[in-house]
Amino acid sequence: MSSRIVTLPRLNTVNNFNFFFKNTKKNLHIDQNFIANPFLSLHRRNTIAARKGRVIPTSINSLHNVKNSQSSQHNSILEDVATKVLNCQEPEAPSSQKTNTNHIPFKVVPKGATKSNATAVSANALPSTKSELKTLINPYIKLTKPNLTVLVTLSSICSYAISPYSVSLIELIYLTMGTAMCSGAANAINMGREPEFDKKMPRTVGRPVVRGLITPQQAYNFAAVTGSIGCTMLWFGVNPTVSILGFTNIVLYAWLYTSLKRKSIINTWVGAIVGAIPPLMGWAASSPLSHPGAWCLAGLLYAWQFPHFNALSHNIAEQYKSAGYVMTAAENPKLNARVALRYSILMFPLCIGLSYCGITDWIFPIDSAIANGWLTYLAFQFWRQQQKNYSSGSKPTAEGLALAGVHAKKLFWCSVWHLPAVLILAMLHKKGQWDRWFSYIGLKTSDETTLRS
Ligand SMILES: CC(C)=CCC/C(C)=C/CC/C(C)=C/COP(=O)(O)OP(=O)(O)O
Secondary structure, three states, rough: OEEEEEEEOOHHHHHHHHHHHHHHHHHHHHHHHHHHHHHHOOOOHHHHHHHHOOOOHHHHHHHHHHOOOOOHHHHHHHHHHHHHHHOOOOOOOOOOHHHOOOOEEEEEEEOOOOOOHHHHHHOOOOOOOHHHHHHHHEEEEEEEOOHHHHHHHHHHHHHHHOOOOOOOHHHHHHHHHHHHHHHHHHHOOOOOOOHHOOOOOOOOOOOOOOOOOHHHHHHHHHHHHHHHHHHHHHHHHOOOHHHHHHHHHHHHHHHHHHHHHOOOOOOHHHHHHHHHHHHHHHHHOOOOOOHHHHHHHHHHHHHHHHHHHHHHHOHHHHHHHHHHOHHHHHHHHHHHHHHHHHHHHHHHHHHHHHHOOOOEEEOOOHHHHHHHHHHHHHHHHHHHHHHHHHHHHOOOOOOHHHHHHHHHHHHHHHHHHHHHHHHHHHHEOOOOHHHHHHHHHHOOOHHHHHHHH
């Protein structure tokens, strides 16, 4: 049989696990507990082995065997396969520990190795500084909830761009970095406080504190450093108001909201205030908070979180409940959908408000109404289904629940597109925006012509 070379990326635990999982899940019943526990406990050993570029021929060998085995033997074989995969067996291990790989029709070498130097590479590979650094830094990046931090920072930047007064690049850079650092700090404290609960939900089980990659104390230390740098940058690079707002928001999110998550459904309303503060920070960077436009924009971010979060939490309500979180979706599903609809409708007057107080032109309420209308329509469908499900007094049917789940999912994805769409439209329709651009490229606008003549 001719030999083929299969080049694998440097293996780490997750790669091993995914590889193993993808190749076996079609044929086997997977025991979740079995998978989760060895994965967590062996993580450190696997990371070290992976960093040294060691490969795991046993996984392919065993998978080959597993594929052909009888279903009655699946569980024990699966256990054997997973143990080997997760143990990262070494090529130089004593022969008693080696698995016979003679019948594998190809060789497995680390990425970057050629056929001729395959053995040398696996034996001599030294941990590169880059990958070591990556292993060290990645958990800390995850600690900041990067997606959320990017969204929060963008909401602050957009607000800065929409606000009526002067903008400067240096101020924008400080605002961006300071807001991102404060958000990262708030999220790090949140994660440091919740591993006991996060480990019970599939959505959060992979977080660095749950996995033991970072201790809660390390998370707090990280938050202290990033939070201090962030607030200092905002204080000196932007202004004290923005810095105080940033600090207040860290406290609101990391202490008040995070504590309320396990106590009362009020947490969602407090969380919405947390989400509304970054646009206020962006606004306060250049314009006074006494301007009603600031509050319309903050109101937009506040209101948006209800269709977004209530729809998201609807489909994982049971997970939240069993993890110990008190969420409206689980405690009062009807209210959950009603609130999502209520705040979707509120988007219309808030967009009109931005034009009314002179921030955007009067086209903005019209084209933002397309996005708002779509969101409200889906929120209405979700609400109507939950009305049907819970109004008769009897238990909702499985079909009714499934339909509500579908509507919630649609609403969630719509909300993901809705916010950037409305913020971009507000920036495009900012009053005088086009005049500024036209004068920048040397074209006179009708206003200018009228003024001069
Ligand atoms: C400037 C500054 C300090 C900004 C902070 C912005 C920030 C962290 C907003 C979070 C909004 C929010 C309620 C998220 C849900 O958290 P969750 O804990 O319910 O999410 P989880 O279930 O994924 O942990």
